[in-house]
Amino acid sequence: MTNPKQQMAGQVALYPSAQAYEAGVVPIRFSGWPRPAPQAPYAALDADIEADVVVVGAGLAGTSLCLHLAERGVQAVLLEADQPGSGASGRNAGHVQPYLGSLDALRDLPNQGHAFIDYFVANRDLVFDLSTRLGLDADVARCGLVEAANREHGALAHKARVWQGLGYAVEVVGKEQLQQLLGTAAYGYGLHWREGGRLNPYLFTQGLAARAAALGARVYGNSCVLACAAEGGQWRLRTATGSVRAARVVLCTNGHAGNPFFPELARTQFPLLACGLATRPLPAAALALINPARVALMQYPAGLYPLVIDGRGRLITATIPGHGQAQDAQRYFDYFLRYLRRTFPALAGVPIELESYWTGMTANSSSVYDAAYPQFYQVDKGVLALLNLGSWGNLMGPLLGRHLAEVLVTGRLDRLLLPLREPRAVRCSGLFETKIRRVLIPAARLADRLGLV
Ligand SMILES: Cc1cc2nc3c(=O)[nH]c(=O)nc-3n(C[C@H](O)[C@H](O)[C@H](O)COP(=O)(O)OP(=O)(O)OC[C@H]3O[C@@H](n4cnc5c(N)ncnc54)[C@H](O)[C@@H]3O)c2cc1C
Structure with missing residues (x-):
């Protein structure tokens, strides 16, 4: 088996620190999603x-916003601290989930959130549509999604x-x-969502940025915004080497942690570290199993072992690492291997090797997993944020x-389908991560191993 420390042959000296893994900021080349030959920055x-x-912020939110503004003739500038897709968007597990979490969490919205639900339902194929319409080379597949359980669950049937x-094509199986x-x-009961799928999220994000640039949006990498100050009724955003002045600013910085401007945004979420890994491509005979x-x-x-098989025949999964163990690629690879061998016994003897291991940070608006919906914030006059995805x-x-x-092109912010809130600090943001990383995930792993779920 490959020693994960050798996964980037010739770059061992540049192997990230334990702190980088714990903060979810290992360089994006450690993620399994970028191609070996890097794109021009x-x-x-x-x-x-x-x-x-x-x-x-040029993640999935910021690049999509920029692309759709450019398509509507708006002069947009996209500023990214690193390169597009270097945040959570280039580090995720590649699942395209076509449904929402708890609809109860939307009950307090006007008309119980139905305007938002209707928009979501009408656009549930957006990732696949964009990929086709823009000709993206991002390994996007509407291959369906299965939620698999050991036994019958009333909640799944509901x-x-x-x-x-x-109107969804979803069946109990x-x-x-x-x-x-x-x-x-291994599984006795589940849901088959025909409208879900997978993508390479890094290439998809890069693709959105490239199409936005082709339409005239100005996209800058290595351009961390250091300050955002009011100036003559507009805003001036400064980076180390330049500035942009505009009437309208939209922050798509995911958790916003570490940003000195509008620091109140940094306390609006429950951060949760996640890790991902990709195996080397498997032979066709193994993939048939x-x-x-x-x-x-x-x-x-x-969902301890979510799985996609990408276009290169690699197995990709993600999980939540334990406290102080985020750098331990071998541990999470071993968990995954045990799961694979237990679930697909015919794989016995097939060598499965680790290709990449990485971490990334998610920003959640609720400490209840299913109730964590993205948030729009009115940060100041002319400054909006779309965070906590x-x-x-x-x-x-x-x-x-x-x-x-x-x-934005209509100027009718009252037409936003999710509420436009003032940034409000959440209470005990660290407790969520503690609960999940120290208690729930270890307990779930134990229950899973003992066959109790
Ligand atoms: C391991 C893992 C697995 C996941 N699995 C899935 C999955 O299977 N399916 C799914 O749907 N979602 C998944 N997610 C969640 C998904 O990746 C995120 O919800 C999504 O990427 C967030 O997108 P974003 O655009 O808000 O943030 P990001 O992609 O994090 O983008 C924010 C960007 O802002 C930039 N930025 C921050 N501050 C500044 C600044 N001052 N100046 C300039 N730029 C700045 C950052 O560099 C970053 O590139 C997963 C996440 C992780 C970490």
Whole structure:
């Protein structure tokens, strides 16, 4: 088996520190998603320029916003501290989940959030549509998604009924169908969402940035915004080597932690570290044994080993690392291997090697996983933020980026489908991470090993 420290042959000296893993900021080349030959980087901003809208942060949210503004003729500038896709968007597990978490969490919105739900439902194929329309080379596949459980769960049956009622092609499936889809008899009950899928989130984000640039948006990499100050009724954003002046600023910085401007945004979320790993490509004979339908797989109730098989025949998963163990690639690879060998016994003897291991930070608006919806913030006059996309950014980022662009061109912020809130500090933000990393995940791993779920 490959020593993960050798995964970047010739770069061992540059192996990130334990602190970098713990902060979710290992260099993006350690993520399994960028191609080995790096794309030409976007140059840093090196002048004082003007724009209609400045977008800060080139993840799924910021690139989608910028693209959809550019498509509507708005002069947009996108400033990224690193390069597009270097944040959570280039580090995730690649699942495109076509449904929402708890709809109860939307009950307090006008009309119980139905305007938002309707928009989400109508645009649930957005990732696949964008990929086709823009000709993105991002390994995007509408391959379906399975939530697999050991036994029957009323909550899954209820969920299927709710989303079938909204027009979804989702079915409750039993052991036999699961065996056909997944190639294992390990699961007895589940949901098959035909409208879900997978993507390479790094290449997808890069693709959105490139299409925005092709339409005239000015995209800058290595351009960390250091300050954002009011100036003559507009805003001036400064980087180390230049500045942009604009009437409208939108912050798409995910958690916003570490940013000195508008520090109140840094306390609006519950951060949660996650780690991901990719195996080396498996031979066709091995792939025929695992997940022959190539669906994106999630386990229920605890999604300990989400799985996608990408276009290169690699297995990709993500989990939540224990405290102080985020750098321990071998530990999380071993967990995954044990799961694979237990779930797909025919794999015995097939060598499976680790190719990449990385970490990234999610920003969640609620300490209840399912109730964590993205947030729009009115930070100041002319300054908005779209933050806290939680664990659902692959569809939510492109979707809300597009929605925000539509609203900005009309100037009707009252038409936002999720509330526009003032930044408000959440209480005990660290407790969420402690609860998940120290208690819930270890307990779920134990229950899973003992076959108690
Ligand atoms: C391991 C892992 C697995 C996940 N799995 C999934 C999954 O399977 N499916 C799914 O839908 N979601 C998943 N997610 C969540 C998803 O990745 C996020 O919700 C999404 O990427 C957030 O997008 P974003 O644009 O808000 O943030 P980001 O992608 O983090 O982008 C924010 C950007 O802002 C930049 N920035 C910050 N400050 C500044 C500044 N001062 N100046 C300039 N730029 C700045 C950062 O460099 C960064 O590039 C996962 C996340 C992780 C970490």
